[in-house]
Amino acid sequence: MREDRLRVAMRWGFLLLLAAAASRYVVRHGWGAQTAGVLALAGVLLAAYTVNELGSFAPGARFAAVIVAFLALVLAAPSFALVAIPLFFVGLRQLPQRAVWPLVGLLTAAVVIAQIRLADGFDPSLVLGPVGIAAITTVVFLELDRQNRARQHALDALVAARDELDRSQHEAGALAERARLSREIHDTLAQGLSSMNLLLQAADREWDTEPTQARGHVREAAATARDNLAEARRFVRGLASPALDGASLTDALRRLCAATERDTGTPVRLTVVGTVVPLGVDNEIVLLRVAQSALANVRSHANAQQTAVTLTYGDREVMLDVYDDGTGFDPAVATGFGLTGVRERVAHLGGKVTIESAPGEGTALAVSLPMREAG
CATH class of the missing domain: 3.30.565.10 (Histidine kinase-like ATPase, C-terminal domain)
Known part of the structure; x- marks a missing residue:
């Protein structure tokens, strides 16, 4: 969000500085063929800048066109040198870091030459001023970029940690539910099945010799099966044991x-x-x-x-x-x-x-x- 606001501010800054330099040139030189040529170059720079900001193809080529248009404009009218400030931001945002300092050196050299051409005589401040401003501006932008990257890295790590926590909590919940069902099955269904097995085995042994007692075992096995069915329905719903219902x-x-x-x-x-x-x-x-x-x-x-x-x-x-x-x-x-x-x-x-x-x-x-x- 901060980077978006800074980008909008730099766009407006570029437009204002370009307009200020153009109006200053017109005031100083009046209307004529030279002024028309300079304003045409300013239009070319504005067009290249707009294409660079809105386009999505060949970022290196787009920005190179902006720099070429800027250098041509400054060579024709040194008063446009201040437009270099927002171009610093565009380059720092768009180019890889290894290309930052060569860009800064090129733009600073253009501003120094423009300052010397506008001045009546040579003054060390004409060199030291632009160099100092360029260095401070570059360091500030690089630090902002570093902070933005660090903030984004921390945000990505936080999102990843949150996702991992959600996944862990989901797995823990699933394991807890699995453990609950396992305990319920062991303590109810498994025991009930074991009891039914014993009762049916006893009924099978006594079916011919003690049919009445064998049928009793079968009835008890059926009752156990009904109890187990009630238990199964109960623990699936997470309710109390039917053995405690009304008792x-x-x-x-x-x-x-x-x-x-x-x-x-x-x-x-x-x-x-x-x-x-x-x-x-x-x-x-x-x-x-x-x-x-x-x-x-x-x-x-x-x-x-x-x-x-x-x-x-x-x-x-x-x-x-x-x-x-x-x-x-x-x-x-x-x-x-x-x-x-x-x-x-x-x-x-x-x-x-x-x-x-x-x-x-x-x-x-x-x-x-x-x-x-x-x-």
């Missing part, structure tokens, strides 16, 4: 423990300690998902003889403990997605996760979350 967290945990006991054939005991209070949707969903993930591991890997789930309501935090006496594992080397999902869920709400286990010694998973207002 408390303790009710949902009680049903989860009963389903795990049914699938594994081993006791799963639920204990609630403290005064039951609403925890807020976020806390309840995380605690339910942690319990689902822990009991899924019990169902699939632990070979436990008994499992205990304890939900403790404290003054400042709520705690969930899941213990089984199964095969156990080494937490230091465990890299399962389920444990990663548990840690991510709990950390998101500012909670803590503790896992105590060893091969052959069972597993104890403890999660604590700060109490939140129900909402």
Whole structure:
């Protein structure tokens, strides 16, 4: 924007200086053939300048025509030397930097010669003045050009950084959503499919010998499929778990423990300690998902003889403990997605996760979350 204003100012400056020099020449020399020739050269310079400013072809050739017309005009009428000032700007803007100083030297020499021709006698100021003005003008223009380039570079870097930030935020959002869906699938659909697989396998084994019990397994598998369908629709929409619809967290945990006991054939005991209070949707969903993930591991890997789930309501935090006496594992080397999902869920709400286990010694998973207002 500044460069555009400067360019317009220099155009007007050129026109004003050209008009001033022409009027001065007419006043000094009157009308005649010589004046007509000088004004014709001024017209040629104006035409060359206009073509250079508005044209888009051969910039070097266009500007060379301007300089040739200017030199011819100054040779005929030295009073037009002041027109060199706006031509400095045109050259600095249009030519490569290696051509700047030769241009400045040529225009300065033309102005010095014009000054000497107009003066009654020689005076060092006739040389030093134009040289000083040319040097100052050139340095100012070069500094403005440098600042404009630096400003444009900084603006380009800022735009690039903003685009990179937008891209990073988009990728981070996509990764976060992918992680959310992965956790939901692991803690709901995958467990539901595992449960249905166990129920259908049991039904297949008992179909001929215990048809009534086999049909019961099939009905339970169908109910699990319906629950999984509701879960799938829920987490796609980002809503609360249907297990919590119209039910408390303790009710949902009680049903989860009963389903795990049914699938594994081993006791799963639920204990609630403290005064039951609403925890807020976020806390309840995380605690339910942690319990689902822990009991899924019990169902699939632990070979436990008994499992205990304890939900403790404290003054400042709520705690969930899941213990089984199964095969156990080494937490230091465990890299399962389920444990990663548990840690991510709990950390998101500012909670803590503790896992105590060893091969052959069972597993104890403890999660604590700060109490939140129900909402």
